[in-house]
């Protein structure tokens with residue numbers, strides 16, 4: 001059986017990557033999601049083991065020592081990392097895997113898995129991004145300005161990604177991501193076994 005493909009999806013806060021992925025998982029099969037480990041506190045509605053594996057700093061640092069994370073980073077004062085075993089198991093079972101991680105983690109994953117596919121979600125405009133951050137209503141004005149500035153910093157990494165998807169209309173962005181996954185699976189290098197089979201007939 002051939003191994004699954006690894007996809008990395010990144011986007012600044014407010015670009016809608018969580019919603020895009022939620023919608024994607026409703027309509028796709030055989031795509032797994034890598035549940036990250038983090039030391040940040042759960043937000044309302046977040047479930048341990050579903051949204052994140054929530055843990056304290058000692059537990060996370062033990063995972064680092066045990067080389068149980070493929071990559072990790074410190075983001076806004078908290079650790080975030082990709083558990084190694086879960087990802088490797090899914091790939092070995094032939095399942096495609098999506099990691100939803102920030103830009104530095106994405107660059108590290110690309111180094112470890114040069115074959116992986118990096119997807120960056122863009123806002124339709126910076127003005128719209130700011131509007132979406134404001135709409136959440138959970139942030140202070142200072143935080144909104146900080147998050148918009150951080151988004152500009154993260155956008156600098158977008159050119160290192162393989163695909164850029166603009167999230168203007170949600171359903172279109174979901175379709176675009178589905179198209180990226182399909183296209184990646186059809187790459188010549190991933191279909192050589194079929195070609196060999198046909199030639200042997």
Ligand code: 5GP
Nearest residue numbers: 036037072073075080081082100101102105
């Ligand atoms: P949040 O706290 O909003 O859930 O996540 C903050 C940022 O950390 C987001 O950009 C998210 O994609 C990223 N992130 C989540 N899990 C991981 C991970 O395992 N590794 C890395 N490098 N980033 C992560």
